Amino acid sequence: MKYLFTxxxxxxxxxxxxxxxxxxxxxxxxxHVCIEKNPAVTVQGFEKVIEEGFERHGITTExxxxxxxxxxxxxxxxxxxxxxxxxxxxxxxxxxxxKNNKKIAYAEYHLNGKGGFALNKWAGVxxxxxxxINQLLSGYSSExxxxxxxxxxxxxxHKQAISDTEKxxxxxxxxxxxxxxxxxxxxxxxxxxxx
Numbered sequence: 001m002k003y004l005f006t007x008x009x010x011x012x013x014x015x016x017x018x019x020x021x022x023x024x025x026x027x028x029x030x031x032h033v034c035i036e037k038n039p040a041v042t043v044q045g046f047e048k049v050i051e052e053g054f055e056r057h058g059i060t061t062e063x064x065x066x067x068x069x070x071x072x073x074x075x076x077x078x079x080x081x082x083x084x085x086x087x088x089x090x091x092x093x094x095x096x097x098x099k100n101n102k103k104i105a106y107a108e109y110h111l112n113g114k115g116g117f118a119l120n121k122w123a124g125v126x127x128x129x130x131x132x133i134n135q136l137l138s139g140y141s142s143e144x145x146x147x148x149x150x151x152x153x154x155x156x157x158h159k160q161a162i163s164d165t166e167k168x169x170x171x172x173x174x175x176x177x178x179x180x181x182x183x184x185x186x187x188x189x190x191x192x193x194x195x
Contacts, residue, residue, distance in 0.1 A: 016111055019132055024097060024105035026139035029148040032179050033097070034072035035063045043080040043090050049126045050078060050095070053133030055181075058145030062178035071177045074099055080125075083111070090125050095136065107136040149180070167192050 083091035175185040
């Protein structure tokens with residue numbers, strides 16, 4: 001009887017999580033994603049975990065309400081559900097990534113039977129979603145994304161010269177649109193100013 005209980009307990013812990021992922025194809029060369037805010041989601045810290053997950057892979061993000069900003073080529077929608085067992089915990093989440101209106105990648109996290117006896121059901125959102133996001137973006141790294149990100153035009157004898165003022169203007173536009181991070185903005189601005 002003791003072995004039966006132990007076996008049942010082990011299988012209830014092991015078989016409690018289901019993850020389904022259609023990875024983002026690296027050929028899309030995504031470097032910025034606009035996240036559509038879902039006001040129905042009340043899982044604390046969920047958006048932050050998504051943003052940090054994408055940024056780990058070099059992809060910048062911005063969250064918007066309402067209509068998608070015109071500069072957003074890639075859009076992420078999400079849902080997250082909570083369950084309760086003494087305290088609330090994440091029991092289900094979905095991420096859907098679109099290019100225009102075509103779904104190009106998705107990920108789903110689900111606790112079967114709302115986690116049953118598994119103690120990890122109370123784990124934080126990051127410990128549940130980080131592996132899911134990493135699998136979704138497995139073909140992306142900061143280095144690869146940086147190689148595809150728009151670069152600041154440089155003065156070249158074979159190209160039309162662009163003034164430093166124009167470069168700074170372009171750089172500021174990219175920052176305002178969320179195409180580059182604040183750190184990238186400051187770094188590139190410093191390079192232009194020191195020329």
